[in-house]
Amino acid sequence: MLEIKELKSPPSLELFSELVELLQDAVQGGASVGWLTPPSTKEARNYWSEVLEAVGRGERLLLVATDNHVCAGAVQVAMVHKPNARHRGEVQKLVVHSQYRRRGVGRTLLAAADKAAAARGLGLLVLDVRSDTGTEAFLKRCGYEFAGSIPGFVQVAGGGFEPTSIFYRRLAAGARA
Secondary structure, eight states: OEEEEEOOSOOOHHHHHHHHHHHHHHHHTTOOSSOSSOOOHHHHHHHHHHHHHHHHTTSEEEEEEEETTEEEEEEEEEEOOSTTTTTEEEEEEEEEOGGGTTTTHHHHHHHHHHHHHHHTTOOEEEEEEETTSSHHHHHHHTTOEEEEEEEEEEEOTTSOEEEEEEEEEEOTTOTTO
């Protein structure tokens, strides 16, 4: 059974290891989450350690989906601390393990991120995805609206550059947004 948890403290060693593997699996599967090739275990551990430190400082939300205690996916919301932007957050690194794709994990994680962000008073979420990957249709089904695209925004493994699409969603808590 799928369960979504917001991590507010360091996870168990087992879950931490599964997050490392999740990141490697996502990049191996072509996810545009910051790496051109899958990160080494050390790089992935360092990455998750930095994320958890940011969670501890209140700069980021981290939600993890587990299925029978196995990590199926994760999503983050980066908080914006500029005085004129505290009403918004950026959804980052929505990743679902290849073994759990097409089972509603991504949709459930995104809905949980929306809810957690709204509970913190955020009224607007933004995110970007590599264009023409099918993710755009998914985001529209989840209630996100297309704002535009930027050509050549992301480099891909083959060395070329591809466009990125920008999406946003107004949250119920955000009458200010």
